[in-house]
Amino acid sequence: MTALFRGASTRPVWLAILLLAALGLYLADARLHLLESARTALLTLLEPLQRIASFPGQVWGDTRESLRSRDSLEQEIERLRAENKLLQAQMQTFWSVEQENKRLRTALHAIAPLDMDVMLAQVLRDSAATENPTLLINRGKNDGVYVGQAVLLGTGVFGQVVHLGANTAEVLPLTDEQHSIPVRVARSGQRGIVRGIGSAHEVSVHHLPKQADVQVGDLLLTSGLGGRFPEGFPVASVTHIGSGQSGAFVDVRARPMAEIDDVRDVVLVWMRETQPPPSSVQEPPPLANPLPTDIPPPAASAVSSARKQADAR
Amino acid sequence: MHANFLAVLVVLLSLTLGMLLELFSTPMLDAPWLLVLLVFWSLYLPSVAGIGLAWIVGLFLDAASATPLGSHALIFTLASALTLGARRLLLTYSVVQQGLWVAFIALSQQVALALVSPQEANAVSSFAQVALSSVLVWLALHTLLHRWLRARVSAD
Numbered sequence: 001m002t003a004l005f006r007g008a009s010t011r012p013v014w015l016a017i018l019l020l021a022a023l024g025l026y027l028a029d030a031r032l033h034l035l036e037s038a039r040t041a042l043l044t045l046l047e048p049l050q051r052i053a054s055f056p057g058q059v060w061g062d063t064r065e066s067l068r069s070r071d072s073l074e075q076e077i078e079r080l081r082a083e084n085k086l087l088q089a090q091m092q093t094f095w096s097v098e099q100e101n102k103r104l105r106t107a108l109h110a111i112a113p114l115d116m117d118v119m120l121a122q123v124l125r126d127s128a129a130t131e132n133p134t135l136l137i138n139r140g141k142n143d144g145v146y147v148g149q150a151v152l153l154g155t156g157v158f159g160q161v162v163h164l165g166a167n168t169a170e171v172l173p174l175t176d177e178q179h180s181i182p183v184r185v186a187r188s189g190q191r192g193i194v195r196g197i198g199s200a201h202e203v204s205v206h207h208l209p210k211q212a213d214v215q216v217g218d219l220l221l222t223s224g225l226g227g228r229f230p231e232g233f234p235v236a237s238v239t240h241i242g243s244g245q246s247g248a249f250v251d252v253r254a255r256p257m258a259e260i261d262d263v264r265d266v267v268l269v270w271m272r273e274t275q276p277p278p279s280s281v282q283e284p285p286p287l288a289n290p291l292p293t294d295i296p297p298p299a300a301s302a303v304s305s306a307r308k309q310a311d312a313r
Numbered sequence: 314m315h316a317n318f319l320a321v322l323v324v325l326l327s328l329t330l331g332m333l334l335e336l337f338s339t340p341m342l343d344a345p346w347l348l349v350l351l352v353f354w355s356l357y358l359p360s361v362a363g364i365g366l367a368w369i370v371g372l373f374l375d376a377a378s379a380t381p382l383g384s385h386a387l388i389f390t391l392a393s394a395l396t397l398g399a400r401r402l403l404l405t406y407s408v409v410q411q412g413l414w415v416a417f418i419a420l421s422q423q424v425a426l427a428l429v430s431p432q433e434a435n436a437v438s439s440f441a442q443v444a445l446s447s448v449l450v451w452l453a454l455h456t457l458l459h460r461w462l463r464a465r466v467s468a469d
Contacts, residue, residue: 025383049377
């Protein structure tokens with residue numbers, strides 16, 4: 001090993017081969033999307049470096065957390081307790097509504113409803129300070145993650161997986177210009193598409209006709225069209241409706257529900273089709289623990305088990 | 314043989330460090346580290362680092378920075394080839410003049426990236442920052458490795 005790639009000599013043939021190879025790779029990846037497995041292999045090789053590079057940021061985040069005052073922690077605990085009570089109360093009605101929904105779907109011979117599996121993932125590198133628009137998370141192909149998988153935050157949709165490593169994945173936030181999500185207006189059911197515009201606090205909503213029933217403050221939910229994102233998750237809230245007269249569609253802007261610019265953990269979602277319930281009437285699930293700490297929602301329990309796995313790593 | 318092995322080791326270590334710096338998400342460390350390193354080694358150790366190495370490093374950076382595979386490989390290969398082609402002339406220049414060459418290459422990279430990877434077009438750092446940071450990295454590299462390289466070049 002006297003030299004690394006002795007092509008150091010700039011023989012025109014060697015240079016032409018390398019340039020053509022690079023161009024071929026570019027076309028195969030950017031235009032034909034044929035090289036995902038090659039990218040996965042490269043990302044897997046780079047994983048140790050990526051983990052080292054993310055280490056200072058994680059130490060800084062942990063230090064910032066540990067330096068928070070006791071008062072602010074107590075305030076947060078109080079807030080979370082109140083939020084938990086509220087969610088528990090909402091869960092009481094959720095189960096019966098879900099059962100009724102399933103029963104009605106069965107009665108209408110509709111497609112089977114979708115259930116979800118979820119897993120918590122830690123952000124190794126965020127996009128705030130880099131030219132790279134994606135986030136790196138500590139879950140990858142070995143965890144069953146796939147390209148196109150939906151990624152959520154507690155408050156709403158975050159984005160989707162765009163590249164995979166063996167134990168890492170890159171996630172494109174919904175605010176990126178390359179990202180689109182089919183949505184519906186929660187109040188009127190009007191369908192549209194949310195696209196990023198490169199700002200962490202604003203997205204644009206496309207394909208809403210001028211006569212569409214949409215107002216400032218309307219909540220936009222995932223419509224489930226395309227099968228990539230589960231239906232009914234909050235995406236954004238309408239902040240501005242344009243008054244321009246040109247074109248058939250109205251110019252709508254919205255604010256993402258998820259806080260895109262300060263993310264430490266995200267939730268990966270797997271959707272699976274479930275069998276319709278065998279009978280229209282079912283008993284509610286037994287409460288694991290009576291109030292005030294009752295009814296762990298399925299998603300939350302799965303998340304907590306995933307968090308335990310993450311902590312054990 | 315021993316000197317060459319040491320040179321290979323230094324080049325590989327520096328490129329590993331450069332990749333780490335590229336991966337750090339801190340604005341303070343935002344500079345075209347790998348590009349400057351490849352130009353530096355093409356200029357001072359062409360027998361160790363050349364266009365083949367530049368191509369491989371570019372491919373890894375493509376994977377790390379989520380740009381289309383081949384885009385950085387293409388740019389780094391061209392940058393290395395240009396530097397190797399102008400090597401004799403560049404070696405007669407002062408370190409500051411060489412720094413200007415590096416700034417030119419780094420700015421060309423930004424333009425090329427905006428062309429081959431449109432999603433990066435809005436994210437690329439300001440041109441002034443790229444030019445300044447590449448010159449500063451160049452000066453730092455020169456200061457760190459000048460004595461060792463001079464000894465090596467005279468030995469060659």
